[in-house]
Amino acid sequence: MTTTAQPPALPADSETAAQRARRERILTATLALAARGGYEAVQMREVAERSEVALGTLYRYFPSKVHLLVSAMASEVERLSVRLQKRQAPGETRAERVAFVLERSTRSLQRDPLLTEAMIRAMMAADASVAAEVVAVRTGMADLIVQAMRGGGPATEHDVDLAAILQDVWFARQIAWLGGRIDAADVWRDINQAISLVLRD
Amino acid sequence: MTTTAQPPALPADSETAAQRARRERILTATLALAARGGYEAVQMREVAERSEVALGTLYRYFPSKVHLLVSAMASEVERLSVRLQKRQAPGETRAERVAFVLERSTRSLQRDPLLTEAMIRAMMAADASVAAEVVAVRTGMADLIVQAMRGGGPATEHDVDLAAILQDVWFARQIAWLGGRIDAADVWRDINQAISLVLRD
DNA sequence: TGGCATACTAGAACACGTTCCTGTTATTCG
DNA sequence: CGAATAACAGGAACGTGTTCTAGTATGCCA
Numbered sequence: 001m002t003t004t005a006q007p008p009a010l011p012a013d014s015e016t017a018a019q020r021a022r023r024e025r026i027l028t029a030t031l032a033l034a035a036r037g038g039y040e041a042v043q044m045r046e047v048a049e050r051s052e053v054a055l056g057t058l059y060r061y062f063p064s065k066v067h068l069l070v071s072a073m074a075s076e077v078e079r080l081s082v083r084l085q086k087r088q089a090p091g092e093t094r095a096e097r098v099a100f101v102l103e104r105s106t107r108s109l110q111r112d113p114l115l116t117e118a119m120i121r122a123m124m125a126a127d128a129s130v131a132a133e134v135v136a137v138r139t140g141m142a143d144l145i146v147q148a149m150r151g152g153g154p155a156t157e158h159d160v161d162l163a164a165i166l167q168d169v170w171f172a173r174q175i176a177w178l179g180g181r182i183d184a185a186d187v188w189r190d191i192n193q194a195i196s197l198v199l200r201d
Numbered sequence: 202m203t204t205t206a207q208p209p210a211l212p213a214d215s216e217t218a219a220q221r222a223r224r225e226r227i228l229t230a231t232l233a234l235a236a237r238g239g240y241e242a243v244q245m246r247e248v249a250e251r252s253e254v255a256l257g258t259l260y261r262y263f264p265s266k267v268h269l270l271v272s273a274m275a276s277e278v279e280r281l282s283v284r285l286q287k288r289q290a291p292g293e294t295r296a297e298r299v300a301f302v303l304e305r306s307t308r309s310l311q312r313d314p315l316l317t318e319a320m321i322r323a324m325m326a327a328d329a330s331v332a333a334e335v336v337a338v339r340t341g342m343a344d345l346i347v348q349a350m351r352g353g354g355p356a357t358e359h360d361v362d363l364a365a366i367l368q369d370v371w372f373a374r375q376i377a378w379l380g381g382r383i384d385a386a387d388v389w390r391d392i393n394q395a396i397s398l399v400l401r402d
Numbered sequence: 403t404g405g406c407a408t409a410c411t412a413g414a415a416c417a418c419g420t421t422c423c424t425g426t427t428a429t430t431c432g
Numbered sequence: 433c434g435a436a437t438a439a440c441a442g443g444a445a446c447g448t449g450t451t452c453t454a455g456t457a458t459g460c461c462a
Contacts, residue, residue, distance in 0.1 A: 016458095016459085018458095019409090022410095040448095043447095043448065043449085044448075044449060044450080045448080045449090053410085053411090054410060054411040054412065054413090055411090055412085055413085055450090056409095056410075056411075056412085056413095056451085056452085057409080057410055057411075059449095059450070059451080060409080060410085063450095064449080064450080065448095065449065065450090121326070124325035124326065124376060125322070125325065125326065126380050127379065127380060127381070128379075128380060128381025129381075130380070131380055131381045131382050134380055134382065135382060138382075161394060161398075162398065164391070165370055165395050165398065165399075167373075168369055168370045168373030168374070168395075169366055169369045169370065169373075171373055172368075172369030172370075172372055172373055173369070175325060178328065178329075179327050179328060179329060179331070179332055179335055180328065180329025180330075180332045181332050181335065181336060181339075190365075193362060194366050194369075197362075197363065197366065197399060198366075198398060198399065217428095217429085219428090220439090223440095241418095244417095244418065244419085245418075245419060245420080246418080246419090254440085254441085255440060255441040255442060255443090256420090256421095256441090256442085256443085257421085257422085257423095257439095257440075257441075257442085257443095258439080258440055258441075260419095260420075260421080261439075261440085264420095265419080265420080266418095266419065266420090
């Protein structure tokens with residue numbers, strides 16, 4: 001319930017160069033700490049110190065640890081999206097193309113298991129106050145899936161609904177993995193299965 | 202990393218009556234607090250006080266807040282399961298019967314939004330150490346779904362896989378609701394849609 | 403240029419999950 | 433029954449997310 005104006009977690013256009021640099025340093029430090037030790041290693045005091053910013057300033061930019069990590073994930077999805085959308089996903093059917101994209105995404109995330117743990121955990125812990133950041137992440141991922149589905153053609157309402165279901169399964173399987181109930185290979189097997197169940201052409 | 206033997210979060214048969222009573226009081230207090238104020242209102246000191254148990258004892262029974270809340274959810278799912286399995290779900294198709302059961306479950310949970318918030322949040326926060334309790338919850342829910350699907354007939358491997366997907370969507374939609382991204386009515390609409398997409402007879 | 407609002411730093415302070423310690427009560431076993 | 437062991441009560445103490453305070457720097461406007 002702060003009353004003073006402040007840089008929002010979603011960057012505004014009116015930021016000064018110094019502010020953009022601070023935000024950048026904060027996100028970089030966050031990703032580094034998360035990659036090394038997961039969710040619990042991202043300690044606000046440590047993030048502040050590494051990004052050479054006072055603790056209060058960190059909280060001005062990102063009002064909670066969850067905001068911080070979800071924002072970090074949004075920037076990662078952004079990166080992934082740019083990389084994957086350079087060319088159309090290969091495959092004859094929708095299922096094949098979606099499988100290609102989701103497998104690449106999954107593998108890319110599992111390469112840094114601790115980082116993924118930190119980000120997914122934050123997504124799950126997000127309450128209503130983090131809605132905007134969470135929507136950014138989900139929109140980015142939905143775009144990836146829908147683009148793969150349509151394979152150049154137009155996306156229908158139905159396509160978007162299907163993409164949402166796949167994304168739900170995708171997240172749920174990551175959680176099951178984090179929860180130690182399935183291993184990394186199962187994650188992909190289950191997602192793949194969901195794809196073929198949901199996207200019967 | 203405790204080394205001494207202790208009453209596990211999953212009750213053993215060898216509990217004395219006094220221990221069973223303590224566990225019961227703890228779960229009752231947990232549900233009461235959660236129903237009144239959600240996840241954050243379930244404070245370990247408060248739970249201990251209300252159940253007339255020392256803080257250390259509470260931690261002996263439930264080694265963390267997440268264990269405690271997931272165990273509470275397991276007992277709630279148990280209750281729901283007993284209530285719903287009194288009679289076979291009505292409906293001609295698998296989709297109709299599953300929809301019936303999941304709608305009842307969803308409505309039952311949404312009647313106590315704060316309690317649901319607390320339990321779902323704990324499910325999502327569960328790490329590997331809570332795997333046993335989480336599995337108990339998921340097994341209970343999967344049973345509900347599979348029983349509705351088969352409508353008296355035998356359940357196949359495939360049925361169980363489909364039930365897992367529906368459960369993933371079910372949880373994910375609850376999270377979206379908790380995260381303020383969709384409202385209570387959307388939860389049911391989305392789940393229903395997933396049912397008809399996944400269970401095309 | 404001076405004044406003023408806003409942003410930032412440094413660090414104390416607070417809240418709650420968790421751990422630990424000390425002494426007491428209950429339980430089990432010889 | 434008596435002694436050993438485990439369980440419990442009561443409460444202090446610690447760690448980390450979050451908030452608050454006081455002082456300093458920075459950018460903006462007259």
